[in-house]
Amino acid sequence: MSIENSLRPEPDFEAGSYVGEDRPLGAQQRPPSNLAAEVRGYLLGLALSIVLTAATFWAAGTHLIYGPGIVMAVVVLAIAQMGIHLVFFLHLTTAPDNTNNVLALAFGILIAGLVVFGSLWVMAHLNHNMIPPQELMQLQR
């Protein structure tokens, strides 16, 4: 660290708390603590996650949902819980100082979606177009 930098007082930022929270450089004093509200946020996230997890396990064993619809229910519940984690635990927001994080996430979701659904699509078609074993035997004869 150069002398010039070491002369500038290091701004004091909170770590770990709000991931995307930006504080102006030069704000020297710690912001007023809002511990109770932050704990409530985590508790809300935990409660919602527990509800969604319980719903997923419930959906697996229930006969109340139309059978073929259970798969879709499980997928929807999983996506919802991932969203809960992103908002309440990773503190992803739509605030302007979080734009970079959200855009990177959108790109990540795009690639992950292409990989998963692309693979399933291609492999399903490959299986469909495969020569059945009996015809393969006739070709060899």
Place this chain on the structure above:
Amino acid sequence: MSTEALRAGPDPSHIGHHNEALEALPEFTGHGAGGPAPKRIVVGYGFWIFILSDVIMFSAFFATYAVLVDARAGGPGPHQLFDLRNTAAETACLLASSFSCGMASLAVGQRSEKWTQIALLVTGLLGAAFLTLEVREFAGFVARGAGPTHSAFLSAFFTLVGCHGVHVSAGLLWLGTMMAQFWAKGFRQNIRHRFLCFSLFWHALDIIWVGIFSLVYVMGTVLP
């Protein structure tokens, strides 16, 4: 005070540096003005990019599993192998661990050495409990002859779930390191930045696990 008056002050070149009064204006935050982003924002963003690349790697493993789930080579399938009670216990451990990691973040924000160490210890113990359950499950599969070499389904299963387990193990090592560093070095800025990255990593692992318990375990017992 108007913005123009501030701009004309200690920052004649409009670079944005060394103009703390201008930077303090809330309308500049996140709009490309007000100078370079604080270091913790940059550190968090960089580590977020790493996490997303990790997620993309996991998505490839998920795709592999989904393609190979029916290739059982006459061996056992999800119905014979998976015990949802064990999965529920693992899920509870990891979710509680994620919550207590959040509590550790708040303790670091409060600069409380005692609560930081307690919350991190709880996080680590819950993570270790998760790993114990997972290793017991894997050992049970192998003992029943359903090891990763038996079928393509089992290879894909052990790769996907095992890769998550390896991440949790690495996270436990990192967690121990963070506890030692908070103990020895206190709440220094660079240590807090490391902890920010650790908490992102730990919460992201829980997100991956949501995918695994839903799409592998629960889905495996739902689908024929």
